[in-house]
């Protein structure tokens with residue numbers, strides 16, 4: 001029997017307003033796909049303490065981030081909310097080899113992310129405005145002032161495009177989570193049978 005032919009994979013970029021549930025939806029998918037070696041949940045490099053929030057990231061100081069950036073460690077990096085974020089460059093090889101990679105992105109950095117990676121799919125996680133405020137307050141990762149700043153953040157309208165799937169997470173996490181899982185499965189299938 002012939003070995004199964006594999007083609008380059010896709011980077012699935014999860015974006016959306018603060019509090020919409022990007023990390024929660026990704027966490028749901030990470031549990032669902034725990035046994036899948038072909039799906040990679042990208043660990044971002046962030047200048048945020050490692051014990052803040054649920055996202056598993058590589059926590060670095062501002063100086064360490066700068067040194068990594070100068071050394072070419074990032075495929076894409078951006079700043080928001082007073083923090084620096086980087087997507088490690090080495091995930092490109094893994095995607096090239098056929099893996100589906102999933103990363104928590106940024107709406108503002110989307111043009112740079114699209115430019116840096118060949119095949120990109122965007123999952124825009126949304127929730128009603130009143131829901132966002134309530135969730136951020138309840139989460140308690142930021143103080144009240146930072147929460148208000150997050151709610152007010154304006155982002156240029158760069159999210160639209162044929163590569164975007166909107167996932168409304170105003171309701172139960174399982175509903176949005178299952179929709180996201182289905183999107184990931186679609187892209188895994190494409191890396192085996194390209195259109």
Ligand SMILES: Nc1ncnc2c1ncn2[C@@H]1O[C@H](COP(=O)(O)OP(=O)(O)OP(=O)(O)O)[C@@H](O)[C@H]1O
Nearest residue numbers: 017018019020021022023024135139169171172173
């Ligand atoms: N469907 C849901 N129902 C109820 N609570 C939810 C749901 N989705 C997420 N949450 C809660 O809302 C809060 C914000 O979710 P999460 O941290 O996943 O959002 P986020 O989009 O990653 O936000 P940020 O961009 O600020 O990191 C968390 O406390 C999370 O547990």
Ligand SMILES: O=P(O)(O)OC[C@H]1O[C@H](OP(=O)(O)O)[C@H](O)[C@@H]1O
Nearest residue numbers: 016080085104105106107108109155
């Ligand atoms: O507003 P936009 O540009 O979409 O996103 C800006 C940043 O905010 C969120 O990070 P965090 O984990 O909430 O700090 C996103 O993941 C991104 O890094």
